[in-house]
Amino acid sequence: MSIRTSAKAGLSRLTALIEAGGPEIAVVRNELQFADLTGKAVTERFGSPLYLYSERILRRRCQEVANFLSYRPFVANYSCKANTNVALLKIAHSEGLHADAMSPGEIMLLREAGFATNQIFYVGNNVDDAELLYAITAGVTISVDSLAQLERLGRLNPGGKVAVRINPGIGDGHHQKVVTGGADSKFGVYYTQVDEIKRIANQYLLQIVGLNQHIGSNFLNGETYLASVERMLEIALKFDDLDFIDFGGGFGIPYTSEQSRLDITSLGDQVSEMLERWVTQYGKRITAQIEPGRYVVAECGVLLITVHALKETPERIFIGTDGGFNVLVRPTMYDAYHEIVNTRLAQSPPEIEAYITGNICESGDLLAQRRPMPKPKEQDVLAVLDAGAYGFSMSSNYNARLRPAEVLLTLNNELQLIRERDTLEDLLRHQIY
Numbered sequence: 001m002s003i004r005t006s007a008k009a010g011l012s013r014l015t016a017l018i019e020a021g022g023p024e025i026a027v028v029r030n031e032l033q034f035a036d037l038t039g040k041a042v043t044e045r046f047g048s049p050l051y052l053y054s055e056r057i058l059r060r061r062c063q064e065v066a067n068f069l070s071y072r073p074f075v076a077n078y079s080c081k082a083n084t085n086v087a088l089l090k091i092a093h094s095e096g097l098h099a100d101a102m103s104p105g106e107i108m109l110l111r112e113a114g115f116a117t118n119q120i121f122y123v124g125n126n127v128d129d130a131e132l133l134y135a136i137t138a139g140v141t142i143s144v145d146s147l148a149q150l151e152r153l154g155r156l157n158p159g160g161k162v163a164v165r166i167n168p169g170i171g172d173g174h175h176q177k178v179v180t181g182g183a184d185s186k187f188g189v190y191y192t193q194v195d196e197i198k199r200i201a202n203q204y205l206l207q208i209v210g211l212n213q214h215i216g217s218n219f220l221n222g223e224t225y226l227a228s229v230e231r232m233l234e235i236a237l238k239f240d241d242l243d244f245i246d247f248g249g250g251f252g253i254p255y256t257s258e259q260s261r262l263d264i265t266s267l268g269d270q271v272s273e274m275l276e277r278w279v280t281q282y283g284k285r286i287t288a289q290i291e292p293g294r295y296v297v298a299e300c301g302v303l304l305i306t307v308h309a310l311k312e313t314p315e316r317i318f319i320g321t322d323g324g325f326n327v328l329v330r331p332t333m334y335d336a337y338h339e340i341v342n343t344r345l346a347q348s349p350p351e352i353e354a355y356i357t358g359n360i361c362e363s364g365d366l367l368a369q370r371r372p373m374p375k376p377k378e379q380d381v382l383a384v385l386d387a388g389a390y391g392f393s394m395s396s397n398y399n400a401r402l403r404p405a406e407v408l409l410t411l412n413n414e415l416q417l418i419r420e421r422d423t424l425e426d427l428l429r430h431q432i433y
């Protein structure tokens with residue numbers, strides 16, 4: 001293998017993991033360990049690839065979002081699309097978070113984890129009667145995100161309560177695919193259409209109890225968010241009797257060592273101040289809500305994958321692993337960056353620049369490109385950091401591969417299986433032949 005040493009060490013996401021992970025995560029003799037076991041020992045016990053979550057980090061992030069605002073009343077919803085493992089949902093619930101759901105499936109999983117129906121906010125998109133009826137029957141608060149869906153809900157549940165998702169005309173996010181505000185976005189009722197909202201609500205005697213927005217995912221600078229909060233508060237003045245406003249999620253995490261952390265305390269303070277001023281104008285102290293997903297679960301999660309083949313072409317060094325895009329699709333889908341650590345050589349300096357690839361039959365199956373790494377060996381276990389959000393929840397059985405197991409690293413320094421790996425038989429489930 002050719003050796004290139006141009007790159008920087010970039011250890012800081014690993015350092016952040018070790019610092020936040022408490023005694024359960026450590027580097028011992030250059031080996032990254034979880035519950036005193038090497039990465040390799042962990043995968044020998046539970047299989048590879050494997051999602052591993054730190055309870056300590058999860059609880060810490062839950063507490064941060066639960067205290068986002070000093071303004072009261074305040075509710076922090078965990079946006080469970082980021083990770084719906086029921087064991088993790090239970091932890092979020094035990095930390096006092098409520099939740100938002102995107103589908104009947106998410107409502108069901110949240111109920112299973114102990115969330116009461118009045119702790120679930122259903123924010124659907126382009127749903128049919130059956131989905132709306134499921135949510136109505138479950139008794140959760142419903143948000144609609146188009147005039148057409150408002151009418152549909154009106155027909156199904158005249159006289160009911162409803163929230164309306166507003167597109168504030170402002171968007172943000174780490175990739176065009178996850179920007180959910182602005183004139184190009186499919187989400188929400190455009191903020192200039194308040195009269196139409198009121199007309200339909202009157203027609204069906206619907207009571208508009210809330211407004212919600214979500215401008216996009218993974219911003220590290222709160223400026224755009226604050227602009228959207230301001231716009232939302234202006235729009236809210238046009239509605240007479242709101243109970244709540246949900247300002248959405250999207251709070252980013254630093255995936256690279258170069259990115260600095262979003263200062264959510266200062267962001268929260270600014271939102272609280274805006275709200276305090278606004279309530280005097282509105283004349284009613286409404287409930288303020290947020291709905292972060294990634295911020296809650298991304299950093300607690302590590303994906304462990306195993307090296308099975310090393311290869312060189314005249315152009316590239318490939319590290320072939322079992323971490324295909326069926327397991328973690330973010331790099332393929334959004335060119336997303338995740339720091340990747342060889343657990344056997346956790347703090348060794350880089351020696352090569354490698355393309356880290358998986359076992360899926362597509363050339364786009366790349367976890368990392370031109371990534372500075374120490375030279376790996378077959379059977380080395382690599383840890384893909386910050387993989388707790390939109391990791392397992394976006395995994396698939398593509399190429400008839402098995403979705404991985406999930407393990408919780410508990411505060412007692414124990415490894416607890418919280419989802420079994422798929423079996424081959426699972427691939428036949430629901431097939432009729």
Ligand code: LLP
Nearest residue numbers: 079214217218249250251291292293294390
């Ligand atoms: N609320 C609504 C209505 C949403 O659509 C989303 C995310 C959230 C809250 C939570 O956003 P967060 O706080 O996690 O940024 N798969 C992409 C992210 C897609 C986000 C979709 N909506 C990724 O891996 O980057």
